[in-house]
Amino acid sequence: VPDIIAIANQKGGVGKTTTAINLAAALAQRGRRVVLIDADPQGNASTGLGIGHAARKNGTYSLLTAEAAPASLLRDTEIETLKVIGADNDLAGAEIELVGEDRREYRLAERMQNGSFPADLVLIDCPPSLGLLTLNALVAASIVLVPLQCEFFALEGVSQLTRTIDSVKRSLNPRLTLGGLVLTMYDRRNNLSELVADDARAFFGTAVFDTLIPRNIRISEAQSHGRPVGLYDPRSSGALAYDTLATELLSRRGYP
Amino acid sequence: VPDIIAIANQKGGVGKTTTAINLAAALAQRGRRVVLIDADPQGNASTGLGIGHAARKNGTYSLLTAEAAPASLLRDTEIETLKVIGADNDLAGAEIELVGEDRREYRLAERMQNGSFPADLVLIDCPPSLGLLTLNALVAASIVLVPLQCEFFALEGVSQLTRTIDSVKRSLNPRLTLGGLVLTMYDRRNNLSELVADDARAFFGTAVFDTLIPRNIRISEAQSHGRPVGLYDPRSSGALAYDTLATELLSRRGYP
Numbered sequence: 001v002p003d004i005i006a007i008a009n010q011k012g013g014v015g016k017t018t019t020a021i022n023l024a025a026a027l028a029q030r031g032r033r034v035v036l037i038d039a040d041p042q043g044n045a046s047t048g049l050g051i052g053h054a055a056r057k058n059g060t061y062s063l064l065t066a067e068a069a070p071a072s073l074l075r076d077t078e079i080e081t082l083k084v085i086g087a088d089n090d091l092a093g094a095e096i097e098l099v100g101e102d103r104r105e106y107r108l109a110e111r112m113q114n115g116s117f118p119a120d121l122v123l124i125d126c127p128p129s130l131g132l133l134t135l136n137a138l139v140a141a142s143i144v145l146v147p148l149q150c151e152f153f154a155l156e157g158v159s160q161l162t163r164t165i166d167s168v169k170r171s172l173n174p175r176l177t178l179g180g181l182v183l184t185m186y187d188r189r190n191n192l193s194e195l196v197a198d199d200a201r202a203f204f205g206t207a208v209f210d211t212l213i214p215r216n217i218r219i220s221e222a223q224s225h226g227r228p229v230g231l232y233d234p235r236s237s238g239a240l241a242y243d244t245l246a247t248e249l250l251s252r253r254g255y256p
Numbered sequence: 257v258p259d260i261i262a263i264a265n266q267k268g269g270v271g272k273t274t275t276a277i278n279l280a281a282a283l284a285q286r287g288r289r290v291v292l293i294d295a296d297p298q299g300n301a302s303t304g305l306g307i308g309h310a311a312r313k314n315g316t317y318s319l320l321t322a323e324a325a326p327a328s329l330l331r332d333t334e335i336e337t338l339k340v341i342g343a344d345n346d347l348a349g350a351e352i353e354l355v356g357e358d359r360r361e362y363r364l365a366e367r368m369q370n371g372s373f374p375a376d377l378v379l380i381d382c383p384p385s386l387g388l389l390t391l392n393a394l395v396a397a398s399i400v401l402v403p404l405q406c407e408f409f410a411l412e413g414v415s416q417l418t419r420t421i422d423s424v425k426r427s428l429n430p431r432l433t434l435g436g437l438v439l440t441m442y443d444r445r446n447n448l449s450e451l452v453a454d455d456a457r458a459f460f461g462t463a464v465f466d467t468l469i470p471r472n473i474r475i476s477e478a479q480s481h482g483r484p485v486g487l488y489d490p491r492s493s494g495a496l497a498y499d500t501l502a503t504e505l506l507s508r509r510g511y512p
């Protein structure tokens with residue numbers, strides 16, 4: 001059974017997609033078989049990995065609403081062991097279609113059972129809300145990674161997210177735990193970054209990953225080329241940070 | 257009847273709240289009577305204007321679900337002519353409670369009729385989604401302002417937003433129009449900013465405001481002090497830009 005990691009935070013623009021793309025790529029470059037599921041109708045993770053619009057037609061929307069074999073929805077990327085299930089705006093329809101369904105929060109979890117696709121790790125990029133798409137990811141996941149932007153509003157919403165994680169754990173998915181908080185867009189020149197990082201560590205302790213992701217323009221440039229930063233500019237501070245994050249995640253999860 | 261302006265974009269972290277707070281403050285500092293409605297359960301606009309948690313208890317949630325007189329929900333700010341209707345996490349409940357109701361998209365528009373509060377301009381800060389809270393804002397509004405971050409993913413979702421605006425105009429609110437796109441977090445040192453700005457102008461023409469909002473650390477510092485940047489550091493590039501934006505908005509709307 002793959003290790004399923006939801007990447008979630010209802011605060012917008014905190015680096016969920018950037019973390020999903022670059023962490024998935026860094027894990028795959030070590031030979032792990034990784035699947036990235038784009039669960040955001042904006043489809044930014046699909047764009048950031050160069051998945052064309054036609055290739056998204058059978059993607060996360062079909063995974064949630066149709067009966068197609070999940071393995072048939074996997075799209076190739078530049079990295080042999082990294083596959084993507086893409087998203088487009090149709091996925092916004094799934095959220096409305098599922099509302100009246102029985103066991104609507106379990107749809108993704110059920111579709112991913114019985115070894116539906118060969119993977120060691122599955123990462124799920126969530127939209128900036130705590131609606132049905134994010135709930136499906138939380139019910140399917142074993143852990144949640146929470147990107148936390150080192151900016152002022154970032155800490156505001158985290159207690160709402162941890163309350164949601166606790167209530168999903170209690171009533172829908174008992175194995176779900178908080179995998180940790182990842183500090184993103186850290187800018188040494190800006191003392192707010194330091195304040196937010198200190199606050200986060202004071203509040204969440206060792207749940208905050210040691211790896212700090214710096215603000216690095218090569219990260220957004222890579223996205224405009226549809227490539228992970230590790231391939232676009234392997235020696236950039238962004239690429240090195242996501243590689244370190246991959247090491248830390250594997251060691252926290254007890255991988256050899 | 258006040259001029260009602262929704263500030264919306266389902267892409268997260270693009271500067272919706274920052275624009276709502278600082279544009280509202282700049283308009284109020286010219287003596288216009290302004291009300292800012294925080295329609296995001298994260299309550300970042302409430303925090304950014306120093307509204308305490310107790311003062312949010314009777315806020316946008318009550319405006320949408322209860323019968324309290326709207327004028328009784330107005331909270332004072334440091335600026336005499338700027339009032340706020342605050343938000344807290346209860347507002348996330350309104351979205352669920354309204355789903356089954358008749359005319360659920362018109363709730364805000366109906367509550368703001370008949371001169372419910374003395375204002376020249378009402379700004380509504382929307383959450384990063386196109387759900388029921390944003391729909392209520394679009395139905396109540398005369399125009400939509402769309403903050404567009406000068407970063408790669410920013411242009412991805414805009415066509416989905418303009419489609420939503422068109423469909424709201426066709427079926428729910430015939431007077432709604434696109435008020436314009438405001439380019440935010442523009443960074444002269446980063447050529448992606450220039451690319452996004454050029455793309456936006458090529459695509460939307462004069463609908464893109466001339467005023468560029470620069471990335472300016474004083475803007476986020478001001479938020480951590482619960483004050484608009486125009487009060488926190490009036491000579492900062494951020495404060496000057498939002499003041500220029502207020503001038504441009506008033507002239508585009510035909511104010512003397």
Ligand SMILES: Nc1ncnc2c1ncn2[C@@H]1O[C@H](COP(=O)(O)OP(=O)(O)OP(=O)(O)O)[C@@H](O)[C@H]1O
Pocket residue numbers: 011012013014015016017018019040044126127128184185186213214215216217219220223238266267268269384407408409410
């Ligand atoms: N470390 C970084 N350095 C520089 N830019 C970054 C970094 N991380 C993210 N960005 C940029 O910040 C913006 C927001 O990041 P991203 O889209 O990953 O956030 P998100 O949380 O997925 O947003 P949403 O809430 O809309 O899903 C993007 O334009 C991205 O390119």
Ligand SMILES: Nc1ncnc2c1ncn2[C@@H]1O[C@H](COP(=O)(O)OP(=O)(O)OP(=O)(O)O)[C@@H](O)[C@H]1O
Pocket residue numbers: 010011012013128151152153154267268269270271272273274275296300382383384440441442469470471472473475476479494
């Ligand atoms: N011009 C600017 N210069 C520097 N920082 C900025 C600027 N505009 C916004 N920010 C910072 O960027 C972050 C995102 O901005 P903001 O919260 O206003 O976006 P939003 O679109 O309202 O986000 P959400 O989608 O979560 O509602 C905040 O931490 C804010 O302080």
Ligand SMILES: [Mg+2]
Pocket residue numbers: 016017018040044126127
């Ligand atoms: Mg994203």
Ligand SMILES: [Mg+2]
Pocket residue numbers: 272273274296300382383
């Ligand atoms: Mg906001």
